[in-house]
Amino acid sequence: MSEPVAASPSDIVREAAVLRRSLQAGFREEVVTSLYGEVERITRRAVRDRAAGPLALDQRIDRIVTSRALGLPLMLAVLAVVFWLTIVGANVPSQMLATVFFWFENVAANTFERLGAPWWVTGFVWHGVYRGLAWVVSVMLPPMAIFFPLFTILEDFGYLPRVAFNMDFLFKKAGAHGKQALSMAMGFGCNAAGVIATRVIDSPRERLVAILTNNFVPCNGRFPTLIMLATVFVAAAFPPAVASLVAAGSVVAIVLIGVVFTLVVSWVLSRTILKGEASAFTLELPPYRRPGILRILYTSLIDRTLFVLWRAMMTAAPAGAVIWLLGNIYVGGASLATHVANGLNPLGWAIGLDGVILLAYIIAIPANEIVVPTMLMVYTAEGMMTDMQGFDQLRSLLIGQHGWTLLTAVNLMLFSLLHNPCATTIVTIYKETLSVKWATIGAVMPLVLAFIVTFATAAMARAFLGF
Amino acid sequence: MARLGEAVGGFDRTVALAGNPNTGKSTLFNALTGLRQHTGNWPGKTVTRAEGAFQFTNVRYKLVDLPGTYSLLSASQDEEVARNFLLFGRPDCTVVVVDASALERNLYLVLQVLEITDRVVVAANLMDEARRRGLEVDTRSLARDLGVPVVPIVARTGENMMALLTDVAGVASGELTTTPLRSRGTPEFERAVSRLVPLIESAAPGVPNARWIAIRLLDGDAAVEEALATGQLAELVARQQAPDLRFSRKIALQGAQ
Numbered sequence: 001m002s003e004p005v006a007a008s009p010s011d012i013v014r015e016a017a018v019l020r021r022s023l024q025a026g027f028r029e030e031v032v033t034s035l036y037g038e039v040e041r042i043t044r045r046a047v048r049d050r051a052a053g054p055l056a057l058d059q060r061i062d063r064i065v066t067s068r069a070l071g072l073p074l075m076l077a078v079l080a081v082v083f084w085l086t087i088v089g090a091n092v093p094s095q096m097l098a099t100v101f102f103w104f105e106n107v108a109a110n111t112f113e114r115l116g117a118p119w120w121v122t123g124f125v126w127h128g129v130y131r132g133l134a135w136v137v138s139v140m141l142p143p144m145a146i147f148f149p150l151f152t153i154l155e156d157f158g159y160l161p162r163v164a165f166n167m168d169f170l171f172k173k174a175g176a177h178g179k180q181a182l183s184m185a186m187g188f189g190c191n192a193a194g195v196i197a198t199r200v201i202d203s204p205r206e207r208l209v210a211i212l213t214n215n216f217v218p219c220n221g222r223f224p225t226l227i228m229l230a231t232v233f234v235a236a237a238f239p240p241a242v243a244s245l246v247a248a249g250s251v252v253a254i255v256l257i258g259v260v261f262t263l264v265v266s267w268v269l270s271r272t273i274l275k276g277e278a279s280a281f282t283l284e285l286p287p288y289r290r291p292g293i294l295r296i297l298y299t300s301l302i303d304r305t306l307f308v309l310w311r312a313m314m315t316a317a318p319a320g321a322v323i324w325l326l327g328n329i330y331v332g333g334a335s336l337a338t339h340v341a342n343g344l345n346p347l348g349w350a351i352g353l354d355g356v357i358l359l360a361y362i363i364a365i366p367a368n369e370i371v372v373p374t375m376l377m378v379y380t381a382e383g384m385m386t387d388m389q390g391f392d393q394l395r396s397l398l399i400g401q402h403g404w405t406l407l408t409a410v411n412l413m414l415f416s417l418l419h420n421p422c423a424t425t426i427v428t429i430y431k432e433t434l435s436v437k438w439a440t441i442g443a444v445m446p447l448v449l450a451f452i453v454t455f456a457t458a459a460m461a462r463a464f465l466g467f
Numbered sequence: 468m469a470r471l472g473e474a475v476g477g478f479d480r481t482v483a484l485a486g487n488p489n490t491g492k493s494t495l496f497n498a499l500t501g502l503r504q505h506t507g508n509w510p511g512k513t514v515t516r517a518e519g520a521f522q523f524t525n526v527r528y529k530l531v532d533l534p535g536t537y538s539l540l541s542a543s544q545d546e547e548v549a550r551n552f553l554l555f556g557r558p559d560c561t562v563v564v565v566d567a568s569a570l571e572r573n574l575y576l577v578l579q580v581l582e583i584t585d586r587v588v589v590a591a592n593l594m595d596e597a598r599r600r601g602l603e604v605d606t607r608s609l610a611r612d613l614g615v616p617v618v619p620i621v622a623r624t625g626e627n628m629m630a631l632l633t634d635v636a637g638v639a640s641g642e643l644t645t646t647p648l649r650s651r652g653t654p655e656f657e658r659a660v661s662r663l664v665p666l667i668e669s670a671a672p673g674v675p676n677a678r679w680i681a682i683r684l685l686d687g688d689a690a691v692e693e694a695l696a697t698g699q700l701a702e703l704v705a706r707q708q709a710p711d712l713r714f715s716r717k718i719a720l721q722g723a724q
Binding site: 007008009010011012013015016017019020022023024030031034035038039040041042043045046047048049152155156157158160161179182196197199200201202207283284286287288289292295298299303 | 488489503505506507508509510511514515534542543544545546548568570571574575578596601602603604605606608609612613623648650652653655656659662663666667669670681684685686687692695696698
C-alpha cells in the first residue's frame with residue numbers, strides 16, 4: 001500500500017468527509033451510548049450508598065435561599081448587612097487614619113520649612129504626593145479590609161451560585177446568560193476580573209453582553225467613594241440613630257440601580273447590536289461548605305486589600321504631584337487647576353456636579369479609586385481648604401465653600417456608578433475580545449449613559465425640588 | 468516533598484490537574500505548590516491556566532491548574548483553555564480530580580481523558596464529604612475498572628497526598644504502566660481513524676493526539692477542520708508550552724482566580 005506521505009490540510013478534511021460518508025449513520029451515537037452504560041456499571045460497582053441523597057441540611061437551606069418568595073429579598077438583606085457592617089466598621093478607623101496622616105503632614109512640612117527647604121519642595125512632596133497617598137489609604141483601607149473578608153466568606157460558603165439561580169429569570173428576560181450573575185459578583189472585587197470571569201459563558205453573544213455591562217457593578221475602587229458619599233452627605237441629613245442604616249441603604253440602592261442598568265442595557269443590546277435569545281445552561285449548586293477563616297483572611301487582606309491599596313497608591317502619588325503642580329502654577333493670576341475647573345464648570349453644572357469633580361475624573365482615569373482623593377486635593381490646591389481634621393469638617397467645607405448639595409452627592413454617586421471603566425478594565429476588554437470596536441463601546445457607552453442620567457436627575461431636581 | 472511555589476523553571480516533568488468544575492483542583496494545586504491560587508465554592512472560579520511547582524523524591528514537577536470542564540468537547544472559553552492543554556500541552560501525567568460524592572457524573576470526563584492518554588492518575592477528592600453523605604467509595608474497584616491508579620484524597624486537609632504523589636511520580640516517569648479502559652468503535656470506524664492519523668501527523672508534524680483530531684474530523688467538527696486548515700493547530704500546540712499570555716497575575720489577585 002502506498003499512501004501519499006505529505007497531505008495538505010484540505011486533502012485531509014476532504015478525505016475525512018469521504019470516510020464519514022462510508023461509515024454507518026449513527027456510529028458515534030453507539031459509542032456514546034456504550035460510554036454511558038460503562039460509566040453506570042463502574043459507578044455501581046465502586047459506590048455503596050448507605051444513607052443516600054444530598055445532605056438534608058443543605059436542601060433545607062436551599063429551599064429558603066433559592067425560593068421564589070424569599071430568594072431575592074434575602075439576597076438584598078445579605079447585601080445590606082455586608083454594607084452596614086462595612087460602613088459602621090470603617091467609619092472610626094478611617095477618621096483616625098485621616099487625623100494621624102494629616103497631623104503628620106503638618107509636622108513634616110513644618111520640619112522641612114525649619115530646615116530651610118525651598119517652599120516648592122515642601123509643597124510638592126508633602127502637600128502633593130504625600131497628601132494623595134494619605135487620602136487614598138484613609139478612605140480606602142478600612143472599608144476594603146472589612147468588605148473583602150465578608151464577601152469571601154459568602155463565596156466560600158457557596159452563596160454565589162444561589163445568587164445566579166435567583167437572578168436567572170431576570171437575565172433570561174433581558175436576553176442575557178444566567179451565569180452573568182457570577183461575573184457580576186466578581187466585578188464587585190474588580191471589573192477587570194469580572195470581564196475575565198465571563199469566560200464561563202459559552203455563547204459568544206451573551207459573553208459580550210456580560211463584558212459590556214460588567215462596569216455597572218461598582219468595583220472595590222468605587223465602593224469607598226460610594227460609602228464615603230453615603231456616610232458624609234446622604235446619612236448626615238438624617239438623625240444619628242439611623243444614619244448608618246441610611247448610609248447602608250443608599251449604597252444598596254446604588255447597587256440596585258447598577259443591576260437595573262445591567263439588565264436594561266443587556267436587554268437593549270440583545271435587541272440591537274447583539275441580537276439573540278438567552279441560551280439554556282446548567283449550573284451546579286455546590287454543597288454549602290464551612291469557610292476556612294485563616295485562608296479567607298489571607299486572600300482577602302494580603303492578596304486583595306493590600307494589593308488593591310498598593311495599586312491605588314501607585315496612581316495616587318503621581319496624581320497628587322500633578323494636582324499640586326496644577327494648583328501652584330499660576331497663569332494670569334489664577335492657578336492652572338482653577339482655569340481648567342472653570343472651563344469644565346458649565347458642563348459640570350449641567351449634570352449636577354462642578355468643574356473640579358470633572359477634572360478629578362479626568363485625572364483619575366488610570367484608577368477609579370482615587371476620584372474622591374483627587375477631587376479633595378483639587379479643592380485644597382485651590383487654597384481654600386487646609387488643615388483637614390475629619391469628615392464632619394470635610395462636609396461643612398464642601399457644603400459651605402463649594403456649594404455642594406444633596407444633588408451633588410447623589411449625582412456624584414450615580415456618575416461614579418455609571419461612568420467609563422478604568423484603564424485596566426478597558427485594556428482587559430480588548431484582550432478578551434481582541435477587538436478595538438468592543439473595547440471602545442465598552443468605554444464610551446457607560447460614559448454617555450452617565451452623562452444622560454446625571455443630566456436628567458439634575459434637570460429634574462432643579463425643576464421640581466428647587467435645587 | 469517540597470513546595471516550590473512559582474519557581475517553575477528547570478522542571479523535569481509536567482503534571483496537569485483536570486476535572487469537572489468545583490471538584491477542588493485549585494485547592495489541590497495550593498496544597499502541592501504552597502501557592503495561594505484563589506479558590507471559591509462555585510463552579511467556574513478558575514478561568515485561566517495557572518502554573519506552580521513542587522519537588523518529590525528529587526524530581527521537580529511543574530504543576531498546571533486548569534479550569535474545570537465537563538467534557539473535552541465543550542465550547543466556553545475557560546473549558547477550551549483546559550481542553551487545549553490536555554490535548555496539546557503534553558503533560559507527563561494528568562491528574563483527573565473527581566468529586567467522590569458525585570462519582571457517576573465525574574467519570575465521563577475521566578473516560579474521555581483516558582481516550583487520549585495513558586498517563587492518568589485519578590484523585591478521588593472530597594472523600595470527607597462523601598463519607599458524611601454516607602457514601603462508601605471503593606477506589607480499588609474503580610482503579611481495576613479504569614485501568615489507572617485511583618487515590619482517595621481530601622485536598623483541603625492534605626489527606627493522602629504522599630500516596631497520590633507516589634502514583635503521579637510512577638506514571639509520569641513511565642515506571643507505573645497503565646491499561647486504560649477504552650471503548651473501541653466498530654472495525655470500519657477504527658479503519659477510518661487509522662487512515663487519517665498518518666495524514667494528520669504528516670501535515671502537522673509533532674502534533675500530539677492525532678487520533679483525537681481524526682475522530683473530531685470524522686464527526687465533522689468545524690472548529691477542528693478550521694484549526695487544521697489555517698495552521699492554527701501547530702500554533703495551538705506551541706502556545707501550550709508558554710504561560711497563558713492573556714492572564715495577568717495582578718488581575719487574578721484582584722479576584723479572577
